[in-house]
Amino acid sequence: MKNQSLAPTAPGQTVYPILFAISFSHLLNDLLQSVIPAVYPMLKDNYALSFTQIGIITLVFQLTASILQPFVGHYTDRKPNPRSLALGMVFSLLGLLCIAFAADFYYILASVSLIGMGSSVFHPEASRVAHLASGGRKGLAQSIFQVGGNAGGAIGPLLAALIVVPHGQRYISWFAILAVAAIFILTIVGKWYGQHMIIKKPVTITSPAALPEHKPLPRATVVSSIIILLVLIFSKYFYMASMTSYFTFYLIDKFGVSVQQSQIYLFIFLASVAAGTILGGPLGDRYGRKLIIWISILGAAPFTLLLPHTGLWATITLAVIIGLIISSAFSAILVYATELIPGKVGMIAGLFFGFAFGMGGIGSAVLGYLADHTSIEYVFKICAFLPLIGIITAFLPNIEGKKI
Template identity: 55%
Template sequence: MNQQNKPLASNQFFLSIILMVAAGHLCNDFIQSMLTATYPLLEEKFSLTFAQIGGISLVYQMTASILQPAIGFYTDKHPKPYLLPLGMVATTFGLCMLGLANQFYWLLVAAAFLGVGSSTFHPEASRVARNASAGRFGLAQSAFQVGGNLGSSLGPLLVSLVVLKYNRQSHILWFVAVGVVAIILLSRISAWSAHHLRANAHKAAQSRALPYDKRKTVCALFILSVLIFSKYFYMASMNNYFSFYLIEKFALTKESAVLFLFMFLASVAIGTFVGGPIGDRIGRKYVIWFSILGAAPFTLALPYTNLWATVVLSCVIGLVISSAFAAIIVYAQELIPGRVGLIAGLFFGLMFGMSGIAAAILGYVADKTSLQLIFKFCSYLPLLGVLTVLLPDVERYKR
C-alpha cells in the first residue's frame, strides 16, 4: 500500500511530504530568482535604467502579493490542493517568456506570470507543510521555507554559469525542465493533500477563537507587518542591487558579483532552516527579536568596509536576518488559529509586496543619487526590531 492510500492521522509526522513540498518550493523559487539574477544581462541588452529594473521587480512582487491573501482566505474554507501544479504552470510559462522577450514590456508580462505562479503556490504549499508537521510547526515551516531559499540561492549561481557566462538570454530556456519536473512533483503532493483532507473530513472544525482580544491581535499583526517591512525592505536592497553595488564599488565582473550574491542567498537559506526549530524550542518571539534587531550591527557596518569584509558581513547578515520568517508565520498562525492559508497568503503577500515597492523606490533613488547611498539608508532598518518587545507571548498564553 503506497503512502497516498494509507490511512492518515492529523497528528502523524510525514517527513517525506515535508521534504517533497520543500523540493517543490526549491523549484518554484529557483525559477523565480532567475528574474533578478538576469538583471545585469537584461540591463545591458535592453539599456534599462535602475528605475526600469525596479519597475520589473514591482510588477513581479505586486502580482505575487495581491492575490496571495485572497487565495489563502478562500482555500481556508475550500481547500484546492491542485492549485500547486497549476501555479507552477504559470511560473514555467513566465520563465519561457523571460527567455524569449525582445522588448521591455514583454519583460513586464513575464514578471507578471512569475508573480501569479508564486501567489498561487505559497498559501496551499504552506498548508500542506503544516498538515504534515504533527505539531512541529516551526520545523515544518523552516524546512518548507529553506527549500525556497535554496532555490533562490541556486538561481543566481546557475544563471552565472549558464546564462551570464555566455551572455545569452535564450539560455534561460534550458531551465524550463526544472518547471516540468516541479509540475510532476507538485501533482503528487496535491494527490496526498486531497487524500489527507478526505481522511480528516470527519474531524470537528478547528477552533478559531482568538487567544487575545481583537484590539491586541490587530496591534500584534501591525507590529509583525512593520518587522516584515524592515526585513524585506533591507532584503530588497540585497536581492536586487547587491550585485550592482559590488560592480560599482569594487569594479567586479558580472559573474563575480552574482557569485557573491549567491553566497549571501545561501546564508539566508541556512539561517531560515535554523530559525524554525529554535522557535519550537525557545519560543517564536525570542527568535524574531534576535533575527531583526540582531542584524543591525552588521548592516550598519557593511557600507563602510572593503570587498572581503563586505562579503563576510553579507553572509552574517543573511544568517541572522533570515531566521525570523518561519517564526513570524507560525507566531501569526497561533495568533489567529484556523486561518493557515490566510496567514500564509497575507505574510507571503506582504513579503512580496514590500520587496516590490522597495525595489522600485530604491531603483529610483539609485538613479537620482547612488547605490552606496541606498545601502547606507537601508542599514538602519533592522533597528525597527526593537518593536518586538511589544508582541504578546503567545506560547506562554497557551501554556
C-alpha cells in the same frame, strides 16, 4: 515508497516525505523566480534599462505575486484545491519561457507578471500542506518548507551565472525543465493533500494537533500584533530587496568585480539565508517565537550598519552573517501569526507572503529610483538602519509563555 507517502497518517504524526517534497518544490519555484534578479545586469545592458526600470520589473513581479496571495489564501481556506499547486507552476513555466524571448521592456513586465501569478497560487496552498504535514511541529515544518525556497533563491543566481550569462538570455528557457519537474512533484503532493483533507475531516475536533493552543486574545491585541508583524516584515524585506536586487550592482560599482563574480557573491549571501532559515522554526518551537523574531531582526542591525564601510572580503563576510541572522525571522513570524488567528492558515500565509513580496517589490522600485538619483553605495548606507525597527518586537504579546 510512493504508496507509503500517500498513505493515511495518524494525527500528530509529522509526514516528512511530504514536507521534503513541498520543500523541494519550493526550492524549484524560488529558483525559477531568482533567475529574474540574477539576470538584471544582462537585461540592463540588452535593453538599455535604467535602475528605475529595473526596480519597476521587480515591482510588477512582486505585486502580482503579492496582491493575489491573501485572496487565494482566503478562498482556499474555505475551498482547498489540491490541483492548484501544479496549476500555479504552469503560470511560472509560461512566464519563464516568455522572458527568455522577450522583445522589449513591456514584454519583460508581462513575463514576470505570469511568474508572479504562479507564485501567488503556490505559496498559500504549499504553506497549508506544510501545516497539515507538520504533526503539530509547526515551526519545524515551516522551516523545512522555507529552507527549500531560500536554497532555490541561492542556487538560481549561481545557475544563471553558469548558464545564462555566458550563452545569452534565450538560455533562460533551459530552466523550463525544472518547472516541468516541479509540476510533476506537485501533482503527487496534490494527491496526498486531497486524501489528507478527506481523512482529517472526521477527526478535526478530537485531533490533539487541531485543538487550540491558547485562549483567544482580545481583537484589539490581535489586530495590533498583526500590524507589528507586518511592520517587521517591511523592515526585513525592504533590506532584503537591497541585497537581492542591487547587491551585484553594489559589488560591481564599489569593488569592480565582474558580473559572474558578483552573482557568485550573491549566491554566497543567499546560501547563508537558506542555512539560517532552517534554524528559525525549530528554535521558535523550543525557545519561543517572539524571542527568535527579536533576535533575527534587531540582531542583524550591528552588521548591516557596518557593511557599507568595509572592504570586499569583509563585505562578503558581513553579508553571510546578516543572511544567517535575518533569515530566521519569517518562519517564526508566520507561525506566530497563525497562532494569533487559529484556523486561517491559508489567509495568514497569503497575507504574509503577499506582503513580503509586495514590500520586496516596492522596496526594489524605491531603491532603484534612489540609486538613479544618488548612488548604489548611498542606498546601502540608508538601508543599513532598517533592522533597527526590530525593537518594536517588544510590544508583541507573549502568547506562548516561558519556553526556556
